[in-house]
Amino acid sequence: MISQIFILSSKGDHLIYKDFRGEESKDSINVFYEMVTALSGDQPPVVMSHKGLHFIHARQGGLYWVASTKTNPSPFTIIEFLNRLAALTKDYCGSLSEKSVRMNFALIYELLDEMVDFGYIQTTSTDILKNFIQTEAVSSKPFSLFDLSNVGLFGAETQQSKVAPSVAASRPIMSSRGEQGGKNEIFVDVIERLSVVIGSKGVLMKADIHGEIKIKCFLPSCSEMRIGLNEELSIGKSQLKGYSSAVRVDECRFHQAVKLDEFDTFRILKVCPSQGEQTVMQYQLCDELPCAPPFQLFPSVEKDYVNRSVNLSMVLIFLKLRCDLPPKSTALNVSITVPVPKGSTSMSQELSSPDQTAELQPKNKALLWEIPRFPGGAQLSALFKVDVPGLSSASLLEVGPVSMSFELPKQTCTGLQIRFLRLSPTQTGLSQRWVRYVTHSDSYTIRI
């Protein structure tokens, strides 16, 4: 059972504090903050103890979500509950930030009051909670400059009229109560996280995909929704359906409310979505990519002496990066991190277009090359000259492995698609349905 729950900002400000059992004083917040900030990097911060009181915390949206307990509960339960609390807060407040939590403190207290009683989790389902939550959410507009740099799920070239802006999904689910009715929208997101290791000769060494189908529902009431997936989707190693290149996942798990009676034959998920965000299906694919990895890197690293007598030397890093996506699609926010030898002082670079940037980060011993947009099929190259005084031949070993992060809108690496989305009984024309795909790089590493 949970003794207290509190939410702290990253600076340690108390945002929310609720004591369920009156076992501990409020000082435990400060104790927790001192402990968590005093930890060194290699100490696991997830569970900490102080005089018989255990703190379990999760970090979401830059905030500490902390539960304290005097008993010995299941860590999985507490951590998943804290994550769920954060997700619900996001649902109700629209976004997850220090500001939105501050502005909606009454709402969050109301939520906590219904979710946990005397330290026992009562319910976390939006369907039940929405009957009890009365407070209106105050939505906080994110800082506008941030908006400019934040590219939405879809690239800018798509027609704005047809596409829901990416901010549409980040509004509070309850905001329409009482007023003009709001939009009846439902978003279905297919989100995949890709973790890839490519060996030094371009060999694919590891490729894992973790995917999930998420529904974010703003409909006040919805009886049943049918989500049709690719018919040729096969699950597990042995099955192979049809002759076409099947879409395959190793295994998948469903939300307990999903009805699967048509899944085996037609690959149709039936679900009655409740308001807010929920994960309908999680799947994973290990050790296999149905398509080529999205990026290939051709590096060359050389040593060059500027002036041998004063031992001024530099490393030439020439990177050629090819995007193996279909020509119509684009990768966004591509950033490439290349470790450089210790003692690197400065860097000059030759990039192929002005919107790219590159900088040397001596603190991290790395150089960072950023490309805001990378069209499929294109190839970009860059030359970096890094000055390293006193370079030895072994220092070149320190260059690499290269790590990349990016976002592929409208792409799923497994090829999983949503064929249709049907609401039954058919809602009045007002309801809008959106299907969005995105692939994130969880960890994309290329050895040199």
Added chain:
Amino acid sequence: MTQGLDVSALFMDMVKASAKVDIVQKKLVYLYMCTYASDKPDLALLAINTFRKDCADPNPMVRGLALRNMCNFRMPGMTEYIEQPIVAGLRDKASYVRRVAVLGCAKMHSLQPNTEIDGIIVNELYALLRDPDPVVVVNCLRALEEILKDEGGVVINKPIAHHLLNRMKDLDSWAQSEVLTFLLRYHPRSDDELFDVLSLLHAFLQSAHAHVAVATLRLFLHLASAHPAVQADALLCTSAPLLATCGAASRELRFTGLCHVQQVMRSQPGLFGTHYKCFFCGYSEPTYIKFRKMEILVELVNDENVALVLEELRSYCTDVSPELAQAAIAAIGRIARTYSEKCLDILTGLLALKQDHITSAVIQTFRDLVWFCPQSTAAVCQTVEACVDSPQDSEGKQTLLWLLGEHGEQISSAPYVMEGYIDGLKTELSSAVKMELLTTAVKTFLCRPAETQDMLGRLLHYCIEEESDVCVRDRALLYYRLLQRGVEETRKVVTGPKSDPSMSVLTGRQEEPISQWASTFNTLGLLSGRDLCLQTAVISAADQPSNSTGKELLPDVTLSSPNDTEEEISLSLGPPLSHETFEKMWLDLEILHRQTLGSPRPRTAPDTLQAALQLVKIQTLAFTPGDTVLWKAYIYTRSTGTLILAELLQGDPQAPGSDESLVVSVKQQPVNQHAIRGFASILKSVLQTLNVDSS
């Protein structure tokens, strides 16, 4: 208020505001009152009338809200006001109010923990286990557990267990995992029943919620402790959800998953063998996750994947964080115990990087390798010889010196490297390095006297005449006097027999039985180091079932006294304690029991004593050697849910008259006098037996 400001002065106004109808306002006012009620009990009493009125409101939401908040008032004398609304709430037709009322019973009990248990309420709660609302059912379990805590918690007998099992599908995931934990204390009577239970629960092993899957696994491991095949099957089923949590988006969940994978691997090292790539580190992961993953990778190495794993670990060795790099090097060193050739190549390559922290870590790895795996000595010596630059930190220096001293005859440059250190002695700050240098110099002198004699002389002269650190000076004097006795004498002492490496850890970790760790599975202890581990064992053992002989829901069975009758206690060894943990706990705890055992210290060899104590499941941590006057031994053991630490002392000056007899001082966490008595009697009988044997 929530930001820590004291606004209790407004209480009076708030009492007036509580009469408002607006429900949002009401909620906030209630929140305020609950926070400050304990500070202003007299004013809070004024508000009670409003609360009681709201408890009769036609709207169930208002009823529930008022009841819940009224129960949250933590002040004395509250019980008389809340009892009646709670009892009414238990029979309310709205499930929402019933949920609140059920937990209200627990709150009421916690307000006055020492009062007699109200049998009527307990009966009512047992009856409500049949409630159609699933949350009410689970809340009943929770409330009963708290109310009956002194009697061993809620009784799960066969009808209740079966009822809960049948309701499992209606519960939400939180309730499911909680019920699964409650079911841990139910023991099916027959194998048939056991398998019925297990097959009912089998679907939950693959639940989409990791916490349900893991709780089910824990129950499986517990129930099927006599059926290893079932346990293995359950582990296999859960391996997929566990692996999925290791790749979860939330770091905290990932870490938890990794810890549990590590625990499962203690018994089933092969289970995750094919998935070793899941444990490759992502570059953006925090260090503490990377550490866990590396630990797991080392365990998963086999002939097929060794090349890939090593390549992966090799790439971490140049990481920005020195701690991570060093851990990666140490991990390669661990693998080197089995695959020494490949690893030595990598480690030698790393030396070429000439980075202090890497060199130092590699040398330290070499030291451990030579120790655990003597056949690699020749190769290591070659590499060390070729490695020109020396580590800069004192740990690395000590290690290098140790290697030179131990294998000086195989490293031709040893005296010259050492000479460098001797010349730089004046600038050396660490006395540990100086001591190591002395030892090395003497050892090298013994195998290569011609080259070393001169520098050893200089070293001893400096250390004896000029050194200010007493320890170093004493060490130097010791060696000086030893050398005066003659070279052969010195050789006998300095290069005496080393410990036999064949008895060391290198045989690898043995597969532990599942029961070793099943009790801590899915608990916090696993995530936070040792000291919690102990408390964990305690708590999980506290769930020991009290006898559930009741045939039907008969509460009077639960009111029978708990089983603290005199019965044999059983000791167990449990996971080993480290010296540090022992010391810390010893200092923290109070002495609970002191007793003269009436028999002297057995005059047996230390090993015999240790072995004898092990036989009765008492672990010896340390004892003073031989015939020291104040002979001491530290021992520990575990018994049903408690950890017992004890000190044996002979010739205690504070206890006159007991010169010959041993005095035992016992500390314990948590306190269980019964266990202490049992422990003392077992200890006594062992020592007596030993004394009889030796005399």
